[in-house]
Amino acid sequence: MDQKFKLVAPRARLTEDYSNPIEDILFGSGWDRGIGIKSSYTAERLVDLLAVPVVHKDDRKPASVEPRNTPQNYCSHNQDQSRDLLVAEAIKHEASVKILKSNPLKEANQGDQTGRFRSAALSNLPTELLLVIMGYIEDIEDIVSLALVNERLCSIAQGELQSYFPQYFAPWANENIACVGDYSAEHDFPPGLFSDAELEALQHEEIAIFIEEEAEWKIGSPNRLGDFTYPGVSHIQERPMEILSSKTWPLRDCLGSVSDSSPNPLIKSCDIYRDYFPRDQPWVLRNPTTKEFVRAEAIALKPEFIKGPHIVGLGFGEVLLSRISWTSAALDIEDTADIGRGIWAGHRFDITTLTRHERKTTGDAEWTDVSDEVVTEIAIIWESYFGADWRETLCRVFETQM
Template identity: 35%
Template sequence: MDEWYHVIALDRRQKLRGKFYLGELRYDKEGSWLVMPLAVPIVPRLSYGTAAPDATASDLTKTSNLQDVRNPTKSDDLSPNSALNNINPLPVTKSICGLLGLSNELLDMIFHNLEIEQVFVLGLQSQNLWNVARKHIQASLASSCGLWAGIRIVCVGEYLESEDYPPNVLTESEEAEFKDGRFEHFGSSLYDLADARYQEVREWQPDLANRLTDHASSLGEWHRLPESSQSRIRDDLLSDKLSDLYPEDQPWVLRNLTTQEYVRSEAIAIKPEHIHGPNIDVLGFGQVVCSRVCWSAADWSEDRGIHRGVWAGHRFDITTLDRLKQGSMESSEWKDVSEEVRDEMEIEWTEGLGSDWCGSDWVRRNR
């Protein structure tokens, strides 16, 4: 008999969108949905550009005409933030001339105390303000990523009994919640609790583009820009900048923060070309976590004990190997369990999909 599962983040009282069969989480793309919640972004170091931080009112009159975004040169394309440098601002008004006389450090302090919508609108007023604002917008985007990193994760089955949950995982208040009598008509397991009370998270990519441009539009600022500038700001800065936060030119690892173990991306990827930063085609970090955090009463013979996952209720993140090495210098050594996990996953996938799964049409369909 098939069993439904919820993938839940206990500390946030959230669950991954929908319900899943175990096979979907272990073998299909659904398991990859767990990557972005766990991946810790890297905020790029952005320069302020070439605009003078101490521009005077007389200087501003020379650049007060609204212009379109120029086409980037070949050298511009080499910079991940080149599009940002090419955005021309709105005409400068007298009300902001005083701000442009401030140093970037003081502007940073001002922007830090503003809502991100206010940062965006103010940044549209001049090139120099935009150079400062974009740092804060990028930081806001990064703060909305990796929201399950360091959070207790468990994949719970619907056949659990009321007091069947991973040992030493729940807090006293969470255990008390099972005994408050509110689930008498629906059951009182960890699965039932998540099903009834946990928030379902369906999207992990922050929709900053619409949020910020809608706010600017309500103030009449957004539509003062030419359409080409609007498009570049939206596409190059807001909608498509997650790739900057998860660079593909660095090796990434899955860390179990509870046991201080880690898994390297190149050890579990079927082929090197399947690796795209923290995201790995077909078999990746998401499938590894899902296979090791399951907790269910159903002991199917083909599951080989997976229903009592050795990592159930543990805390994880996905980060770069450089960060791991930096952390190792500050605390006890981390244990590399990549080979152990790879061997376990190969056995599991061979049993579930057949001995030729690695070169099958199924792999090509799931890329």
């Protein structure tokens, strides 16, 4: 039975645009074709969807400054009306005209006879107001252009850039997710995924559904988990790293053209993965639904395979896929651990640092470390597929890919 699986967040109505056989989903590709083992692409993608970035205290805006695109709320700390007017005038004068975007260096060097910059008035505003002004500017490239005016604005804009990128990470953190097979039966949902009221509401939806047995599309309600992978029901999840690449490379091009002799300090703000997913901190996979977590060092084949939330060969993604897969039919592999009826299917997850987990769960004794349980389960599954020496085999293969 040629069954393929696809990631889905049914309550959020999000899904992926590709599917793979269970062997590739769990174990990667290439093993049976004699070309070496490649990490599971689905597992890597799942980590990107769930890994929450680290944002250091010195990267955060002051509490009095609201996020971009919410200017109507910026007076949350009772700033008086005169400050409101001052900020509005500064924005109207400096931001609405695409600040320095056409030629930032030329503009920055065009001063009057006293040598002062045209933007001196803006540069001399208090830092708090400059942060508010930057918060009003929707185009991040305009922030970069503004930063090129002088050293002070450059310093302030660095924090703005560092607080801008994290919004694109972990789009599925704390969403109910599963990896659903092609052959999911009607009304066969993971336990607790939908309430009775939600199931009733689903029966009143009308979508175009492909009927496998009849090989044609029909109008019906989404009463199978697999129905939530259809375009009429769910949206395709954009890939976080591709979104970020499209946004950072134009910024790098702009910054790189400023100086050939030394890199602009703003370029460091674009090195997003290194800064937000540090490798010198321990990471954990968390299941808030059951209040359980798994430690990276417990499941990694070798300590040196741990690269922040990503773990070479066998990591958080593989652990999740072995526990969130859901199908109503038999699998194409020996299902020694009932993978097709995953005990975590439909649950919520995130991947975060152990430090953040401990800080946010201080005094909460209900959280349980299930790392040992997961390690035992993984050993059974991977041995059934790769053989008794599965660990040594994988270590040997992935060491050559490091």
